[in-house]
Amino acid sequence: MKSPHIGVFDSGFGGLTVLSALLKHIPHACYTFLGDTARLPYGSKSRRTIAHYASEAAQYLVKQGAEYLVIACNTASALALDAIQDAVPVPVLGVVEPGAIAAHAASKTGDVLVIATAATVQSHAYASACHAQGLRALEKACPLLVPLVEEGWTDHPVTRQVIDVYLSELRAEAKAAGLNYDTLVLGCTHYPLIRKLLEQAVTPGVRVIDSAEATAEAAMKLFGQSDADKSDTAQVRCFATDSVEKFERLGSRFLGRPTGKVELVDLGG
The missing domain is CATH 3.40.50.1860 (Rossmann fold)
Incomplete structure (x- = not known):
């Protein structure tokens, strides 16, 4: 079975609980997680700004090779899911x-x-x-x-x-x-x-x-993945737009395993 490449996006690192659930349900995938920590909290922003930020993040994940996207952010899922879906050519799932x-x-x-x-x-x-x-x-x-x-x-x-x-x-x-x-x-x-x-x-x-569990189960169905393959061959790569040290420290707690080296990325305005 070809390992799917799943991009996971959040405004911070709370969405790592969704990634944790995804790792349990689709353990053979390649994951790229992006936390837009430089521009959080999204909740204080306008719908237009949230859609702009989230669409930028989604496009970045697709450029990294993501074939599917999970929007592990309740605010972005609530206010910008349509904009994200319009911005990228891959299946998108919110929470x-x-x-x-x-x-x-x-x-x-x-x-x-x-x-x-x-x-x-x-x-x-x-x-x-x-x-x-x-x-x-x-x-x-x-x-x-x-x-x-x-x-x-x-x-x-x-x-x-x-x-x-x-x-x-x-x-x-x-x-x-x-x-x-x-x-x-x-x-x-x-x-x-x-x-x-x-x-x-x-x-x-x-x-x-x-x-988070419900989203992982929905992703397995939407992305056409079987739970028959439980081999844990997952690869995880994490990016953040700011505060990578804090991301590594707190993120490991949310993910339930070490995040590894978190890479800093600049998404621009």
Whole structure:
């Protein structure tokens, strides 16, 4: 089987959790990861600027030989997926729709909750994607979780307390909205690192959907890859537009293995 070349893009390094899931599901591929760390956070930018930055990054990955692209960035997936698809001649997969599809498969009541960053929630991308699947979705921004994860507090009492506060508020909002929810979607690529804490904090019986895992499973189908070949011959090359030392330090935690030498690249304006 020919090893596919898959490009993975994020505005930072959180998308390495998606790459980690891809490595598990398509372990024989060649991967090129690009983190646009010089221009993050994308969430504070306009839709036009996000589309411009993300399209530049996608074109760079294709120039590096990528035959398929995974947009491992919720903001770019929510606000610029069409622009990225128009900018490159290869199949492109975002992280929002796979999460919604996985939620549909998991939910029996048709009501789901979504936690994400403020920018992703403000885009209502998950609500729209869930609605397209026939689901009712209630979204909640959880802005403190990303810095806690980046601090390395993935099993810390403070993180547990913050999760409890957010989920208590979300449960109250769901009750007020009359939702009989049974599924929680993790709409941020940082959240897989605290998935165990979230699973412990949700109401018993609620399924937790990791959009990184859902995206990797969708990629396997979309890119025509079989899970029959489980030989771990993956090659990983990482690029960043700034802060390569920080990328190497924190990125290895997100990827679950050393990132190796991260190469600095200049994408221009």
